[in-house]
Amino acid sequence: MYILAFETTGKYGSTALIDDGGNFCVHKSYDNFNHLKDLTLLADTCIKDMGIKKEDLSAIAVSVGPGSFTGIRIGVTTARAIAQVLKLPCIEIGTLESFKELEINEMICPIINARRGQVYGAIYKGEEEVLKAGPYMLTEILDILKEKKPENVIFYGDGIDAYEEIISENMNEVGLKFKFTEEEVRHQSAELVAKAALKKYVNGDLIRVYDVHPDYMRKPEAQQKLDEGKL
Amino acid sequence: MLDGRHLTMGIETSCDETAIAILADGREVLSNVISSQIDIHKNFGGVVPEIASRHHLENINGVLDEALAEAKVTIDDIDLIGVAYGPGLVGSLLIGVATAKAISFAKDIPLVGVNHMHGHIAANYIEFKDLEPPFLGLIVSGGHTNIVMVNDYDSCEVLGSTRDDAIGEAYDKVARVIGLGYPGGPKIDELAKKGNKTAINFKRVYLEKGCLDFSFSGTKTGVLNHVNRAKQKGDDINTADIAASFQEAVLEVIVNKAISAAKMLNQDALVVAGGVAANSRLNDMLSERCKEEGIKLYKPSPILCTDNGAMIGCAAYYKMKKGEISDLSLDAYPGLEI
Ligand SMILES: [Zn+2]
Numbered sequence: 272m273y274i275l276a277f278e279t280t281g282k283y284g285s286t287a288l289i290d291d292g293g294n295f296c297v298h299k300s301y302d303n304f305n306h307l308k309d310l311t312l313l314a315d316t317c318i319k320d321m322g323i324k325k326e327d328l329s330a331i332a333v334s335v336g337p338g339s340f341t342g343i344r345i346g347v348t349t350a351r352a353i354a355q356v357l358k359l360p361c362i363e364i365g366t367l368e369s370f371k372e373l374e375i376n377e378m379i380c381p382i383i384n385a386r387r388g389q390v391y392g393a394i395y396k397g398e399e400e401v402l403k404a405g406p407y408m409l410t411e412i413l414d415i416l417k418e419k420k421p422e423n424v425i426f427y428g429d430g431i432d433a434y435e436e437i438i439s440e441n442m443n444e445v446g447l448k449f450k451f452t453e454e455e456v457r458h459q460s461a462e463l464v465a466k467a468a469l470k471k472y473v474n475g476d477l478i479r480v481y482d483v484h485p486d487y488m489r490k491p492e493a494q495q496k497l498d499e500g501k502l
Numbered sequence: 503m504l505d506g507r508h509l510t511m512g513i514e515t516s517c518d519e520t521a522i523a524i525l526a527d528g529r530e531v532l533s534n535v536i537s538s539q540i541d542i543h544k545n546f547g548g549v550v551p552e553i554a555s556r557h558h559l560e561n562i563n564g565v566l567d568e569a570l571a572e573a574k575v576t577i578d579d580i581d582l583i584g585v586a587y588g589p590g591l592v593g594s595l596l597i598g599v600a601t602a603k604a605i606s607f608a609k610d611i612p613l614v615g616v617n618h619m620h621g622h623i624a625a626n627y628i629e630f631k632d633l634e635p636p637f638l639g640l641i642v643s644g645g646h647t648n649i650v651m652v653n654d655y656d657s658c659e660v661l662g663s664t665r666d667d668a669i670g671e672a673y674d675k676v677a678r679v680i681g682l683g684y685p686g687g688p689k690i691d692e693l694a695k696k697g698n699k700t701a702i703n704f705k706r707v708y709l710e711k712g713c714l715d716f717s718f719s720g721t722k723t724g725v726l727n728h729v730n731r732a733k734q735k736g737d738d739i740n741t742a743d744i745a746a747s748f749q750e751a752v753l754e755v756i757v758n759k760a761i762s763a764a765k766m767l768n769q770d771a772l773v774v775a776g777g778v779a780a781n782s783r784l785n786d787m788l789s790e791r792c793k794e795e796g797i798k799l800y801k802p803s804p805i806l807c808t809d810n811g812a813m814i815g816c817a818a819y820y821k822m823k824k825g826e827i828s829d830l831s832l833d834a835y836p837g838l839e840i
Contacts, residue, residue: 307596308833311607315830325608340552341593344559345600352604355563356577480563491552497545 280338512815516590584818
């Protein structure tokens with residue numbers, strides 16, 4: 272049993288291949304936002320790496336967002352088309368939920384920059400969802416952390432790149448111990464998607480190609496304006 | 503392969519049409535499925551790139567299934583995948599390119615990236631089974647107005663292009679000014695049939711002598727000024743007359759330049775391509791002038807003039823014949839030149 276997994280919602284695109292024993296390989300692109308060009312090549316490398324044939328695949332997994340709208344689309348479109356022509360089931364993984372697969376016992380806070388003080392974020396402690404993945408103001412998330420007062424909190428995601436100073440100030444203000452992860456392990460990556468997908472596969476949590484949808488968490492700007500009658 | 507015939511799948515998503523077709527031996531259409539988003543975008547007065555991209559993603563798998571079913575083939579029968587990789591909206595293009603690459607990877611089918619504009623020209627190979635390059639081409643669409651010399655299946659030389667708006671853009675802008683909304687081209691064409699084309703003498707811009715370039719912004723501004731003046735004076739605005747007169751002005755220039763290019767280059771044929779090639783008045787004017795001048799006119803039927811997968815598949819087939827195969831690193835190029 273093999274699952275091919277895609278992660279393209281952040282700045283580095285990646286593909287992973289995992290077997291039923293949890294053994295995996297992962298290949299990443301270190302070019303910023305070069306997902307369209309690189310993604311199928313990375314998948315091809317994974318297949319060759321593990322020495323399998325595409326016919327050996329059992330399911331296609333994809334990180335469906337939140338994150339870069341364009342990035343989300345490249346991953347979801349690629350996953351859908353592969354699953355469609357190979358007649359395979361799909362597995363949807365939320366980008367923020369995938370960070371749980373780091374299996375860190377401390378409180379973690381993945382945040383993805385959504386600009387203008389906003390983030391897509393979540394707070395997890397092990398399997399516990401302290402704050403459900405969603406669109407928030409950064410300050411809302413920081414207020415929850417201040418209120419929960421964990422021993423330590425580890426931040427992930429490109430929200431750090433954007434809001435490092437504000438986060439530091441807020442955490443220091445109440446004397447909370449915190450850590451920003453290093454660039455190499457900061458961002459979403461396909462092996463986390465693959466690990467989460469393996470669990471879903473074992474649970475029979477499989478969906479059809481047509482049921483795989485991006486989780487943008489936001490309407491297009493033009494649609495918002497139209498809905499508000501401001502177009 | 504199907505009964506010894508080579509099968510090409512053509513994928514087209516460069517603007518607001520999600521389209522996939524299956525062709526046999528490059529020129530015979532087995533299916534040509536087009537899912538249009540016009541009804542969605544007309545609420546916004548034009549194509550909204552983010553919304554177009556979201557809809558392409560939701561539509562494309564269904565379009566693929568339909569294209570295979572209608573052609574009565576399976577994905578295993580397909581020998582080649584062609585995809586438009588530019589020019590166009592980047593968010594739209596990437597859905598087609600990602601899909602084409604994913605299928606090519608999953609099923610080990612050769613892939614060819616096609617220039618969308620070469621696709622428009624190739625629509626004529628489907629319509630006219632004996633047509634072969636070289637020939638003189640006129641491309642008129644939402645984003646392009648070009649007179650080209652098509653030297654071969656995969657190469658063409660631009661002899662003239664627009665210095666400001668493309669013809670389709672000019673139509674859209676004028677349609678907005680006279681309250682017709684999006685898409686402007688077909689709406690002006692329809693309304694113009696009820697108007698007097700000599701009612702208003704809008705400027706015809708020919709630029710320097712012998713020049714094959716175009717400029718439509720002056721004519722467009724002329725329409726705007728005419729409407730504003732009428733409003734100030736409180737006169738009634740006859741939108742049908744404006745539509746007919748505007749259309750006459752811009753099409754007259756296009757037709758005259760295309761004919762003079764044919765004469766300059768000693769060409770006895772003119773091949774028209776692109777969305778605006780479906781315009782009825784352009785068709786009448788070209789037919790008449792070509793007949794007078796003894797030039798043979800080629801123009802695809804309307805379904806092949808709009809963006810479609812068949813034209814991309816056909817262009818891909820001939821690129822493949824020349825050995826021009828793409829690999830999995832194919833990317834989208836929104837500004838790709840003809
Ligand atoms: Zn076009």
